[in-house]
Amino acid sequence: GDTLNVRMGSEISKVRVIGINTPETVDPRRPVGCFGSEASQQAKRLLTGQSVWLEADGTQDETDKYGRLLAFVWIDNSTDFGLQMIRDGFAKEYTYKLPYRYQETYRSAERAARKAGVGLWGPSTCAGNTG
Numbered sequence: 804g805d806t807l808n809v810r811m812g813s814e815i816s817k818v819r820v821i822g823i824n825t826p827e828t829v830d831p832r833r834p835v836g837c838f839g840s841e842a843s844q845q846a847k848r849l850l851t852g853q854s855v856w857l858e859a860d861g862t863q864d865e866t867d868k869y870g871r872l873l874a875f876v877w878i879d880n881s882t883d884f885g886l887q888m889i890r891d892g893f894a895k896e897y898t899y900k901l902p903y904r905y906q907e908t909y910r911s912a913e914r915a916a917r918k919a920g921v922g923l924w925g926p927s928t929c930a931g932n933t934g
Contacts, residue, residue: 804828804842804894805885806871807850809857819871821860822909823885824897826923826933837929838922842893849887853878860904867899875905889913892922895933 804825808815826836828843857874859865867873876884886905888894889912896909916924923929 804839804846804888805897807846807876809855809872809876817869817871818857818876819867819869819873820885821863821873821875821903822897822905823888823894825888825894826929836933838893838933841922841928842888845888845891845893846884849878849882849884850876855884856880862901862903863899885909886912890916892916892919892924895923895931 805820805823807818807820809818825842825846826839827833828835828839856877857872858877859874863873865873878884883905885894886909889896889909896906896913898906916922917931920926923933924931
């Protein structure tokens with residue numbers, strides 16, 4: 804949900820979306836997190852077959868320690884994928900070390916999702932406890 808493969812020309816690059824964290828689904832050292840499968844499926848619904856635009860953020864490194872590109876992901880130049888995932892309750896806002904360009908917007912979206920009890924914030928799903 805927060806990491807995806809993007810085809811750029813003939814190459815496929817792994818991208819870590821800046822500003823979001825979704826429940827774990829693939830780390831063999833950890834169990835699948837509450838709402839992780841749902842977050843992964845939502846990411847696939849939003850992104851599969853779509854053209855995306857990657858937006859770098861000068862406050863962040865170009866890649867993370869795993870060699871993944873760090874970027875915001877835009878669908879059709881109009882939908883901020885990370886923001887949409889937070890609004891719909893499939894991701895939490897996540898800051899790694901330094902503030903990033905859309906941090907306050909993402910934090911505001913998370914507060915609204917929590918208040919509305921959507922997705923992973925719902926009392927019948929995880930109540931925010933995804934770990």
